[in-house]
Amino acid sequence: MKIMVIYGNPKQGGFVHGCLDHVAKQLEQNGAVVDRLRLTEADICDCAGCFTCLRTGTCAINDGMAPIIGRMRSVDGFVTGASVRNGFFPALYKRFLERICYILGFGRELRGKPVLAIGAVGKASGKKALGGVLAFSGFQTIVTDYLFFRTNIPTHLKPQDVADRLDAAARRLHDAISSGIQRSFLARLSGAVDDFVVRRFMLRPNPDHVYDYIIGQWRKKGML
């Protein structure tokens, strides 16, 4: 079992990264291979908006993203974490998400992969917005848990204060992967509606062949 842990907070050594370390160690103790992706250390440029990836499946920017996408393809599940910033999520995380949204999201490559999301806020706000990005909203993943903690400002809460909840969530993620968890009926239904809209209004018209790569991917999966 291979799991990627995505450290998505620009702050090092804070509460969120402490929680991610805790969960990563638990998963390793349970026999999982953990691939740690630290976004602050990764070479990730802003998406240039050229749509080359939609046409070809390859990004035109030559930075560290291609190997990261390869690593994401190879894992069975994810643990993601970041904290609320100005009511939303860190810009760092958004930049990363923009670089995978067409290739992995539209290509439906993370569909059915379990995700444990861990978020934090100082006082209030941002829970929904942060949860959406941490869960890879729209990618049709399976969220086994979204843990959202209030840490206060400055941070008083420590990962060991919430160790029980982290351990339980790590166990649920591990069990979900080992049992081959399937998306619920409702999730499959809403995914099917989403797929229909993409198929009908984007892929079938395919202006200027812009969606060629996605069409190839969907054909391979028998979705077209």
Ligand SMILES: Cc1cc2nc3c(=O)[nH]c(=O)nc-3n(C[C@H](O)[C@H](O)[C@H](O)COP(=O)(O)O)c2cc1C
């Ligand atoms: C730039 C910045 C913006 C923040 N914006 C908010 C906010 O809008 N609402 C809030 O309650 N806390 C806010 N916080 C507090 C963080 O959410 C809190 O310190 C964090 O979740 C603690 O986790 P960490 O130690 O991993 O960073 C902000 C912190 C920073 C650094």
